[in-house]
Amino acid sequence: MIRCLAVDDEAYASEIISNYIKxxxxxxxxxxxxxxxxxLNLVQQGAVDLVFLDIQMPELTGIQFLKICGGKCKVILTTAYTEYALEGFDLDVVDYLLKPISYERFYKAASKAQQLLLGGVQHASVLPESEEIIANVPMPNDFMFIKGDTKNKFIKVNYNEIxxxxxxxNYVSIxxxxxxxxxxxxxxEFEEQLPQPPFYRIHRSYIVSTEHIKMIDGNSVFIGEQSLPIGETYRDDFFRLIKEGRL
Structure with missing residues (x-):
């Protein structure tokens, strides 16, 4: 077994990785x-074989963490940003996962780490390159539980209903x-959890399901009778993905 640690300054993102590990x-x-x-203290104690590490954290960044730990464990970077990829691989990371992270992509990265840490030895419990094993690995649910307005209240919502x-x-309306x-x-936090596609962020205040878009007119997306603005920051990528047929 490979001993893993999930490190992210956002507890919600860390929980997703933890569930994938389990x-x-x-x-x-x-x-x-x-x-x-x-x-870092756990790594230096020798208690960890593999760290799933966010890059942008207060006080100590993921890149600084890599430099300090000095190869005492293997690291898979998890981030919403692409600009650190080259520096990460220069520091010998196993893989570079862009948020939101699907379980399939997580599994492939974990399999790389398994081969590095265990010398490519295949165990009876799992064959990392086996299509049969990967096919039988449970994939993320097609629903989510949303925290309600009272303690221990959670509302189940199917992704295709959103x-x-x-x-x-710090509040969202679904x-x-x-x-x-x-x-x-x-x-x-929602952006990191929701699958892409069909969900895509079009504005600093809006994430839409492309399955429910009725029309795009200029800088507006229409879902039913509701018109939502496309933010300038997201506009170019949004229209590029549409033209490429990826939304």
């Missing part, structure tokens, strides 16, 4: 932390055809 037969979750110094999501500081759910969470 469902992978050859990985063992040692712990999760939002504190890079705590993670029309769009609106963010306002709109379906029949209801609006308000929950204490950030839009970025």
């Amino acid at each position: 469902k992978t037969p050859f990985l063992e979750l040692v712990g999760t932390t939002t504190n890079a110094f705590e993670a 029309l769009y999501i609106e963010g306002l500081k 709109y379906t055809a029949t209801q609006r759910i308000i929950t204490y969470q950030t839009l970025r």
Whole structure:
């Protein structure tokens, strides 16, 4: 078993990686932390074989972490940004995962780490390059549980029911055809969890399901009778993906 640590300054993102580790037969979750110094201490103690590491963290960045730990463990970087990829590979990371991370992509990265750490030895419990094994690995659910307005209340929502999501500081509103759910969470956290496609962020305040887009007119997306703006920051990528047929 490969002893793993999930490190991300956002607890929600760390939880996603933790769940992926738990469902992978050859990985063992040692712990999760939002504190890079705590993670570094565990690595220096020899308690960890593989770290899933966010790059942009306060106090100690993922790149600084890599330089300090000095190869005492293998590292897979997890980030929403592409600009650190070259520097990460120069520091001998196993892989570079862009958020939101699917389980299939996670599994491929973990398999690379398994081959590096175990010398390519195949165990009876899992053959990392086997199509049969990969096919039988459980994939992410097609639904999510959203925190309700009282303690221990969670509302199940199928992804295909979500029309769009609106963010306002630390709250979001999830709109379906029949209801609006308000929950204490950030839009970025939703962006990291939702599968792409069909979900895509078109504005700092909106994520839409491309399955429910009725029309795009100029800088507006129409879902039913609702018109949502396309933000300048997201516009070029959005229209490029449309032209390439990737949305």
